[in-house]
Amino acid sequence: MHSLSDYDFTLPPELIAQLPLSERSASRLLHVDDASFGALDGASLIDRQFTDVVDLLSPDDLLVFNDTRVLKARFFGVKATGGKVEVLVERVIDNRTVHAQVRASKSPQTGTQIRLAEAFDVTVGKRVGEFFTLIFPADVFELIETHGRLPLPPYIEHTADAFDETRYQTVYAKQPGAVAAPTAGLHFDLALLERLREKGIGFAYVTLHVGAGTFQPVRTENLADHKMHTEWYTIDSATVEAVRATKAAGGNVVAVGTTSLRALESASQTGELLAGGADTALFITPGYRFKTVDRLITNFHLPKSTLLMLVSAFAGYDVIKAAYAHAILQKYRFFSYGDAMLLTYRRSSGKGAEK
Structure with a gap:
């Protein structure tokens, strides 16, 4: 078995x-x-x-x-080069730091910035396995709750709304x-x-x-x-x-x-x-x-x-x-x-x- x-x-x-x-x-x-x-x-x-x-x-x-x-852990954003990025926060490390999945046409480099939800910039830190370290400019939980989107499972086909x-x-x-x-x-x-x-x-x-x-x-x-x-x-x-x-x-x-x-x-x-x-x-x-x-x-x-x-x-x-x-x-x-x-x-x- x-x-x-x-x-x-x-x-x-x-x-x-x-x-x-x-x-x-x-x-x-x-x-x-x-x-x-x-x-x-x-x-x-x-x-x-x-x-x-x-x-x-x-x-x-x-x-x-x-x-x-x-958490409202999904974000859409752009790199400094203008390339589109999708971020899914996987784990909150402390009140300014997370590990996240980052989907982009080209992986972001350490030290670069990504603008999320047209609202704030995060700095890309070191890679940890399949995840990227992202450093937030203020309290992680507040920014996630205010600007993030609810990450519904991949087999649910609609975008999360207020009911979700x-x-x-x-x-x-x-x-x-x-x-x-x-x-x-x-x-x-x-x-x-x-x-x-x-x-x-x-x-x-x-x-x-x-x-x-x-x-x-x-x-x-x-x-x-x-x-x-x-x-x-x-x-x-x-x-x-x-x-x-x-x-x-x-x-x-x-x-x-x-x-x-x-x-x-x-x-x-x-x-x-x-x-x-x-x-x-x-x-x-x-x-x-x-x-x-x-x-x-x-x-x-x-x-x-x-x-x-x-x-x-x-x-x-x-x-x-x-x-x-x-x-x-x-x-x-x-x-x-x-x-x-x-x-x-x-x-x-x-x-x-x-x-």
Whole structure:
């Protein structure tokens, strides 16, 4: 299960959601029920509404959300020579410095300036891998928020508008730094969060700033040759304590999205969850032993993507393959503005699960 072609599938283009639904929680939810015994090696597929998640979780459970906030990270500009440039901020380094993708007919040279959004000049610093260092003339976050454009995913064909600026953020977004939304969280509205609280389900937060690399396909047939992109995460002591208390009470740690899962598992590599922050290049494929996360709420992912490999590791390769086939047949909406799944970690059964 370690070849790229194992993670390919054909998706009808009309199933790629181009717009969000008018109500966040009106999405559908494919429940992969690991407690029911059917044709899927002990799992069955149940078509539900996203609001059913209230009934599918228990009061001892803990939902872990990624509270990153998407930056208006895309800029259009011109070099001093007059050549057109497109800039996508990948990571904020400090209040004056970013790493960014720069698309131009000819790469800008160190020390030159680029005028962005017809509003301000940035100075080009040293190259860092595929990214350029850009030095801003004033506070990075203020300039980005004032002059930047929301960077919708490449498979969404319209230009971001005011509606996207609201709906491509979670209602609990707090820490600015992402260039893509943690999309599983887009299904939660304030009313649904209140219902979950009233049931006694716990909430905790991590921060993982999603990078543009999340959309890049794997290009090596042998997955062992793939170099995973890095993302920065932070987990505080309150979240660590909430996870420990949940485990002690027999509840489930439920990651809202693959980004929350990636942060939790990255911080659990010693065998227990530790507070702190770091870059993570954790690449999860079938055979990985999950250390903290018990259940996962996630959207449907791109063919040949690292995220499809991650959910296959979590729920079992054959289960995910059947779930995606079912979702296509039942015309679920795919990708960032699409519908969701609820998965349970399969510790021992199913092709591709851990041994």
